[in-house]
Amino acid sequence: MKELVIDLQAEKNEIIKRYRALLRACKPTMQKGDKRLIRKAFDMSLDSHKDMRRKSGEPYIYHPIAVAQICAEEIGLGTTSIVCALLHDTVEDTHLTLEDIEREFGKKVASIIDGLTKISGVFDNTSSIQAENFRKMLLTLADDVRVILIKLADRLHNMRTMEHMPRDKQLKISSETIYLYAPLAHRLGLYAIKSELEDLAMKFTETATYKFIAQRLAERKTERSKYIKEFIEPIQNALLEQGLTAEVMGRPKSIHSIWNKMRTKGVPFEEVYDLFAIRVILDSSPESEKADCWKAYSVITDLYLPNPDRLKDWISSPKSNGYESLHTTVMGPKGRWVEIQIRTQRMNEIAEKGFAAHWKYKESSNESGLDQWIKKVRETLNSPDSNALDFLDDFKMNLFSDEIFAFTPKGSLIKLPNGATALDFAFDIHTDVGSKCIGAKVNHKLVPLSYKIQNGDQVEILTSQKQSPKEDWLNIVITAKAKSKIKSQLKEEKRRVAEDGKEILERKMKSLKIPFNHDMLHKIANHNRIQSIQDLYYKTAIGKFDQNDLKEFLDSERIPENKPVEKIEPQSLDNYVKTIKKKVDDTLVIGDDMTKLDYKLAPCCNPIPGDDVFGFVTVSDGIKIHRTNCPNAVKLMSKFGYRIVKARWTNQQEIAFLAGIRIRGIDDVGVINNITKVISSDFKVNIRSITVDSHDGIFEGSIMLYVHDTDHLNNLIKQLSDAKGVLSAYRFDHMQS
Numbered sequence: 249m250k251e252l253v254i255d256l257q258a259e260k261n262e263i264i265k266r267y268r269a270l271l272r273a274c275k276p277t278m279q280k281g282d283k284r285l286i287r288k289a290f291d292m293s294l295d296s297h298k299d300m301r302r303k304s305g306e307p308y309i310y311h312p313i314a315v316a317q318i319c320a321e322e323i324g325l326g327t328t329s330i331v332c333a334l335l336h337d338t339v340e341d342t343h344l345t346l347e348d349i350e351r352e353f354g355k356k357v358a359s360i361i362d363g364l365t366k367i368s369g370v371f372d373n374t375s376s377i378q379a380e381n382f383r384k385m386l387l388t389l390a391d392d393v394r395v396i397l398i399k400l401a402d403r404l405h406n407m408r409t410m411e412h413m414p415r416d417k418q419l420k421i422s423s424e425t426i427y428l429y430a431p432l433a434h435r436l437g438l439y440a441i442k443s444e445l446e447d448l449a450m451k452f453t454e455t456a457t458y459k460f461i462a463q464r465l466a467e468r469k470t471e472r473s474k475y476i477k478e479f480i481e482p483i484q485n486a487l488l489e490q491g492l493t494a495e496v497m498g499r500p501k502s503i504h505s506i507w508n509k510m511r512t513k514g515v516p517f518e519e520v521y522d523l524f525a526i527r528v529i530l531d532s533s534p535e536s537e538k539a540d541c542w543k544a545y546s547v548i549t550d551l552y553l554p555n556p557d558r559l560k561d562w563i564s565s566p567k568s569n570g571y572e573s574l575h576t577t578v579m580g581p582k583g584r585w586v587e588i589q590i591r592t593q594r595m596n597e598i599a600e601k602g603f604a605a606h607w608k609y610k611e612s613s614n615e616s617g618l619d620q621w622i623k624k625v626r627e628t629l630n631s632p633d634s635n636a637l638d639f640l641d642d643f644k645m646n647l648f649s650d651e652i653f654a655f656t657p658k659g660s661l662i663k664l665p666n667g668a669t670a671l672d673f674a675f676d677i678h679t680d681v682g683s684k685c686i687g688a689k690v691n692h693k694l695v696p697l698s699y700k701i702q703n704g705d706q707v708e709i710l711t712s713q714k715q716s717p718k719e720d721w722l723n724i725v726i727t728a729k730a731k732s733k734i735k736s737q738l739k740e741e742k743r744r745v746a747e748d749g750k751e752i753l754e755r756k757m758k759s760l761k762i763p764f765n766h767d768m769l770h771k772i773a774n775h776n777r778i779q780s781i782q783d784l785y786y787k788t789a790i791g792k793f794d795q796n797d798l799k800e801f802l803d804s805e806r807i808p809e810n811k812p813v814e815k816i817e818p819q820s821l822d823n824y825v826k827t828i829k830k831k832v833d834d835t836l837v838i839g840d841d842m843t844k845l846d847y848k849l850a851p852c853c854n855p856i857p858g859d860d861v862f863g864f865v866t867v868s869d870g871i872k873i874h875r876t877n878c879p880n881a882v883k884l885m886s887k888f889g890y891r892i893v894k895a896r897w898t899n900q901q902e903i904a905f906l907a908g909i910r911i912r913g914i915d916d917v918g919v920i921n922n923i924t925k926v927i928s929s930d931f932k933v934n935i936r937s938i939t940v941d942s943h944d945g946i947f948e949g950s951i952m953l954y955v956h957d958t959d960h961l962n963n964l965i966k967q968l969s970d971a972k973g974v975l976s977a978y979r980f981d982h983m984q985s
Contacts, residue, residue, distance in 0.1 A: 259307055263294070266313045273320035274330055282327040288352065289331040296342035303412040311405060312336060318401035322441065324601040329394050332360045336398060339365045356392075363395035364402075396432060403429045404441055407448040416894045419862060419876055422449040423885030437569040437602030446504035454507070454877045455860070461503045464517050472500070472524060479580050480526060486547045492540060493531040500524045514910070516976050522577075525587040532592045538563055541574050544590050552578035555585065563595075565653050568663050570598050654705045664701060667726050671697040674709045675730035682730060683737060684711035698724045716741065746782050749789030756788075756795055760802065775801050847871045847895075849905070853878035856905035858958025863893040897957070904954035906936065907961050910980045911968060915947040919973035926967050927953060933964065950980070 267290055274286060293312050300308035316333035319325040325333075331353060338344040339361055346365075350358035407425060410418055426449040433442035451458045476498030487494050501523055509520050528548070532540040541563055548554075558577035566572045573591040580586040591599065654662050654673060662676055670690065675682030688695050689708040701707065717737045725731055757764045766781070773784045776797060787793040847863060853875040855861045860876045864884050873895055874881055885892055913919055920940060927933050933953050940949040955961045961979060968977040 263307065263309055266310065270313055270317050270320065273317055274327065277326040279327070285327060285353070286330055286334070289334040292344070292352065293334045293338060296338050296344050300341070302409070304409065314405045315398065315401045318404055319398060323397055323401060323438065325394065325397060328356060328360070329398055331357055332364065332394065333398050333401060335361055336364045336402060360392055360395055360398070363392065364398060393436070397436065400429060400433050400438065400441060404445060407445060410452065416862070416892060418452040420885050420889045420892060422452040423882045425449045427882050427886035435569055437571055437598060440600055443502040443504065447502050450504050450507065453881070457507060458503055461506055461517060465500065465503070465523065475581070476524065476526070479586060482551050483528070483548055486551060487544060490543060490547055492544055492547070494544065495529045496526065498524050498526055516978065521584050522587050525589055528588060528590045529596045530590070530592045537592045537594070541590050541592065545574055545576065548578065548588060549576070552580055554578045565661070567651055569602065573599060652701055652703045654701045654707050657706065657708045665727060668701050669697065669724050669726070670695055670699045670701065670707060670709070671721060672725050672727045672730050673701055673707050675725065675727065675733055677709065679733045681709055681711060682733060683717055684713060684715045686710050686712045686715050742786055743782070745789045746785035749785035749787070753785060753788040756798055760798055762798065762802070772801055847873050850874045850878065852880050854906055854908070856907055856955060856957055856961065857897040861895050861897070863895040864888070865891040865893060904934065904956065906952060907955050908980045909951045909953070909965060909968065909977055911949045911951065911974060911977045913947055913974040915942045915945050916973050919947065922971045922973060923968060926971055927951070927964065
């Protein structure tokens with residue numbers, strides 16, 4: 249008993265210590281009376297969470313304090329946000345109500361906490377509900393951006409302390425993070441938080457790769473630090489000579505961004521050279537910021553030769569999340585390309601703390617890009633498409649896009665995501681302009697609707713009163729706004745056509761003496777696999793459903809119908825799993841009780857024994873097994889979390905699984921013979937296919953072969969890498985080849 253008292257006393261001391269650290273972090277933004285408000289929120293949170301503990305066994309209050317600390321230190325939010333962060337879980341998890349909070353802290357704090365409580369349900373239930381909740385969350389964001397900033401702080405702390413969670417929860421939460429929260433942090437200009445969220449998600453979804461890159465970075469740290477020191481010394485001296493005060497430092501790239509580079513370029517870790525970026529932060533007065541940045545650029549490029557294709561000027565045209573910086577890549581010592589970012593202290597604070605810093609520096613007369621973006625969010629949400637999941641995908645795509653800048657004939661600047669087309673440009677100007685668009689003139693030359701806008705293009709939209717949106721336009725546009733407007737107009741047009749179809753169908757059914765009522769229409773639609781009664785009317789109107797189809801339906805009424813496949817709801821999932829249960833081999837066990845169930849291997853990622861895997865309950869095809877780093881995994885886990893079941897390999901029998909290896913090497917006589925010898929003779933592996941392409945003395949090949957597990961495959965890749973003439977060998981998913 250005495251020992252427990254000591255532990256509780258130690259915890260009490262730790263809580264006080266953490267609370268004091270929070271107050272220190274809040275000091276820069278504190279005004280008179282703020283300390284009392286924060287103390288009141290802390291006491292209320294401490295009292296309401298007093299009997300609660302986290303999965304790690306720690307007192308629950310550690311979490312709200314940590315979230316408040318992130319809001320203060322890493323995002324730079326003020327007292328209202330700190331109060332909300334301390335209370336963010338109280339309404340959902342404790343006896344406190346919104347009325348209690350409004351009575352103590354006022355309407356603003358209560359409305360932010362209400363928004364935070366609603367968001368917590370975003371990923372809890374079925375996919376369409378998740379998407380609907382996400383839409384609600386964005387509506388709150390458009391009202392008060394602090395809701396999403398506090399939610400990002402909450403998610404960051406949960407990710408930092410996720411090692412105590414069960415494996416399936418780790419995968420689900422990491423997938424949501426990479427799917428939505430990292431893009432939101434990016435869009436709100438919180439680059440440090442975005443990078444950390446990506447790294448932490450990767451740590452749990454692709455643990456082996458994460459550890460491998462982290463270890464390699466640690467091994468090279470001394471060598472890297474020495475190189476950075478040698479590289480920045482001449483820059484510091486030259487800037488001083490020109491009268492520029494600047495802090496110059498090297499910053500390592502995130503593990504996730506290094507892994508992205510390895511994947512997109514198809515190169516091993518050793519061939520990724522820009523493992524760090526140099527940042528030059530100038531101490532400039534507001535009126536000389538732009539000139540100082542270009543002066544610093546001139547000084548640096550006198551010392552090191554720049555790559556002319558790699559200059560990015562976000563000072564003249566800032567990104568819509570407020571980001572301003574000059575990026576260039578120069579040739580450093582030992583023939584290595586080095587990325588340099590040049591910005592002022594104000595620009596750096598906006599880059600690090602995003603929206604919060606943007607408000608601090610905001611000119612009241614100017615509407616910033618961020619304000620415009622939030623206005624676009626509001627527009628998109630005011631005309632939502634009925635399919636919330638489509639909305640979610642479109643919106644998510646727009647969160648992460650790089651931007652391009654184009655101009656109207658009168659010189660107004662339009663910002664669009666990279667890859668946007670002339671039709672996106674038209675809808676960005678106005679819905680009516682987009683709907684009537686028949687083409688465009690870009691830099692005075694006629695182009696089709698699908699023309700992809702380039703940076704600096706001047707675009708004139710051509711319209712016709714006879715034009716109206718077409719179904720294939722959805723394949724041309726990429727912005728959420730254009731997709732949403734096209735869908736709603738197509739739906740309206742479809743509804744008008746369906747009205748005509750209703751009359752035609754009613755006449756045809758009466759002539760065949762079929763009752764025209766809702767139940768019968770529903771039966772006819774089901775029989776013909778038509779999604780809704782309105783679709784049935786529409787197909788009738790356009791001639792895709794006629795008298796013969798009705799007669800065929802009448803004949804079939806004498807034969808029992810097959811029931812349509814039902815949608816799986818979360819509560820019936822366990823029953824569904826039990827119905828497909830039967831004796832299979834010992835290679836895989838599935839579910840919480842790790843039972844042997846029937847399964848199929850997903851063709852999108854070809855899992856093999858030894859891979860980290862999970863099961864996904866499909867609607868009509870049983871359980872499919874995916875690798876946790878499958879290209880589709882993030883989407884499945886974040887949208888259909890309730891259908892994910894645990895799976896792991898057991899001691900399997902000698903079964904062969906298909907896997908792919910990509911090889912690159914020097915095109916020399918006998919090199920292919922060396923490769924096939926390793927595979928067939930040394931490893932006794934069956935090859936299904938081999939393709940080789942050669943150019944400029946280099947060959948690249950893809951081999952599909954059968955292996956027993958990941959150890960077997962990794963040993964084979966190692967032997968192939970060591971074969972004479974081979975430069976690199978690595979696994980790939982043949983569906984992505």
